[in-house]
Amino acid sequence: MHNPIPHDVIIAGAGPVGLFLACELRLAGLSVLVLEQAPDPRSPLKRLPFGMRGLSVPTTEAFHRRDLLSEMAAAPSKDGGAHWAQQQRRPGGHFAGIQFYLDAVDMSKWPYRLPGPAGTNLLVEMEELETMLADRATAMGVGIRRGLGVEGFTQSGDDVTVRAGGETFRAGWLVGCDGGRSTVRKLGGFGFTGTDAEFTGYTAEVELADPDKLSPGRHYTAGGMYTYARPGTIAMVDFDNGAFHRSQPVTTEHVQAVLRRVSGTDVTLTALKLATTWTDRAYLAATYRQGRVLLAGDAAHIHSPLGGQGLNLGLGDAMNLGWKLAATIRGDAPAGLLDSYFEERHPVAAQVLDWSRAQVALMRPSPSSRALEAIIRDLIGTRDGATYFAGRVWSVGLRYDLGGGHGLVGRSAPDFELSDRTRLGERMRSGHGLLLDFNASPALQALTTRWGGRITYVAADARERLGLNALLVRPDGFVAWAADGEPDLEEATRAASRWFGDAATP
Ligand SMILES: Cc1cc2nc3c(=O)[nH]c(=O)nc-3n(C[C@H](O)[C@H](O)[C@H](O)COP(=O)(O)OP(=O)(O)OC[C@H]3O[C@@H](n4cnc5c(N)ncnc54)[C@H](O)[C@@H]3O)c2cc1C
Incomplete structure (x- = not known):
């Protein structure tokens, strides 16, 4: 007798990307098993001061659409919960440590963005984020097995058999979310x-005998770069x-020897409390899918943490992949849907890798890099410059190439405030597609019905329709x-078929 496949999807790795993807797949009704190598998810490296991560706009939007944002803003952290970074005369971000300021950024550059809960950057502690995602995944019915590192797998035309910790697991698909050294x-x-x-980068928590020998802030020197924050957090590049x-x-x-070299001082370390190293190696997978095996997050792309974009890139992969893989498994995906995961996300990753390389070019201990730094400082201080850097650092300019059409196609949907005071993002928690119709047109409603539950029809006016x-x-x-203007029904039907597959005949 044929043995039923016990899981739709196995995810290797319970990092943020694996956990978020598990939630997305489970939301679509799939059975999901997560296998995580580490027996214990906790680590001092995931806590303050090292574990702080900046979430970009696409990430906060994704979390808003899945009702994770309010949970995160309420989460207790050591300094009183996650902090909204957007405040007056505050740094809005940086390029290789060169700040741009929020009040210099021209927000009108992004006409389809509405102020709201998801429109800003958020800082979170890695451990809090992972705990929240693991709790959500478990509550939704995802199985998480810790202490089971994936050691091998084989795939057939129908399934994937995975070996982990001496056990064997079977699923229809395997997604590697197992980080930069992905097995x-x-x-x-x-x-x-x-x-x-x-270079080798260092992040360290230290005690210094003579802290006054280091000046706080970031410094480019003849030996490299160091950042010193009192009382004893140091980041260095050698x-x-x-x-x-x-x-x-x-x-x-x-650490003392490197710090002395890059800072050009004779500063003395009396204790090293915690330290981690990293590099600027920047590598990208040539494909994100081999048959029934897929990659997402750091497993698919690695780069230096300069500019803090890796987590956001990975969470964006998960949001993009989840619904496409679910439709493929359900059998209602249109042709090419799963391939569009790679087509859309690979160029985004390539851009992020180049962004990190550009920062390395500016950090080299050479006269040409210092000359480049001076030019970037000038540019970032202008309104156009600050706006350009904000667009890149916050990823607000993200647009998938979906092949022409309206200027909004391929961009994140504006978070409209609807007439019942709900926001569009709140209407997306089911993980279905959504047709928002400001004029309650019976023709659009009838069209949507043809895709059954795959597209939710919402007729509501908005406070600001943005034309x-x-x-x-x-x-x-x-x-x-x-x-x-007047909706072109044929165009709407084509778009719905392209992303949601065949519809019932009218
Ligand atoms: C110092 C530093 C600062 C950073 N700051 C930022 C920032 O501000 N913003 C930002 O966006 N990004 C930042 N990043 C990058 C970000 O942390 C990573 O991109 C992100 O953690 C990637 O998530 P992931 O789930 O893909 O991989 P990981 O977080 O690496 O998770 C992978 C998981 O898979 C598990 N695993 C490994 N091998 C196996 C196996 N064989 N089987 C099963 N499980 C396995 C691991 O134990 C781990 O739990 C920073 C990184 C560093 C090092």
Whole structure:
């Protein structure tokens, strides 16, 4: 007798990307098992001061659309909960440590963005984020098995058999969310190419005998770069071609030697409380899918944490992949839907990798890099410059190339405040597509009905329509079709079929 496949999807890795993807797949009704190598999810490296992560606008929007944002804003953290970064005369972000300021940014550059809960950057502690996502996933019925690292797998035409911790698991699909040194990527034969490390980066919590020898803030020096925040948090970059990273234990003596070299001082360390190293190695998978095996997050792309975009990139992968994989497994996906995951997300990752490389170019201890730094400082201080850097750092300019159409197509849907005071994002919690119709047109309603539960029809006016009459939003919140004037029903039907598959005949 044929054995039924016990899980629709196995996810390797219970990091933020694996957990968020598990929630997305479960929301779509799939059975999901997460296998995590580490027996204990807690780590001092995931807590303050090292574990702080900046969430970009697409991430806060995704969390808003899944009702995770309010939970996060309420989560207790050591300094009183997650903090909204958007305040007056506050730094809005940085490029290689060179700040731009919020009040210099021209927000009118993004006409389809409405102020609201999801429109800003948010800082969270990694451990809080993972705990929240794990709790959500468990409450939804995702199985999470810790202490079981994926060691191998084989795939057939129908399923994938995964070996982990001496046990065997079977599922229809396997997604590697197992981080930068991904076993799934390595065993799956995914191409992985890019540029090698120029430096070893250090983040350390130290005690200093003579802290006044270091001045607070970020400093480019003849030896590299260091950032010092009182009382004793240090980040450093040492241009050693990445030779030290993971080659030997990080000792007090070594950190002191590097700090002395890059700072050009004779500062003395009396204790090393915590330290981690990283590099600027920037590599990208050549494909995100091999048969029934997929990659997402750091498993698919690695780069230096400069500019803090890796987590956001990975969560964006999960939001993009979840509904497409679910439709593929249900059997109602239109042709090419799953391939569009790679087509849309690979260019975004390539851009992020280049953004991190550009920052490395500015950080090198060379006269040409200092000259470049001076130019960037000038540019970032202008309104156009600050706006450009904000667009890149916050990822507000993100647009998938969905092939022309209205200027909103391929962009994140504006978070309209509807006539009943709800926001559009709140109407997206089911994970279905959504057709928002400001004019309650019976023809659009009839059209939507043909896709059954796959598209929710919402007829409601909005406080600010932004010149629109109707729009079709994919489950990930990106706009598939929009109309300013009288809706073109044929165009709307084409867009719905392209993203939601075959419909019942009218
Ligand atoms: C110092 C530093 C600062 C950063 N700051 C930012 C920031 O401000 N903003 C930002 O967006 N990003 C930032 N990043 C990057 C961000 O932390 C990562 O991009 C993000 O954690 C990637 O998430 P992930 O789930 O893909 O991988 P991970 O977080 O690495 O999770 C992978 C999980 O898979 C598990 N695993 C590994 N191998 C296996 C296996 N064989 N089987 C099963 N499980 C396995 C691991 O134990 C882990 O739990 C920073 C990174 C560093 C190092």
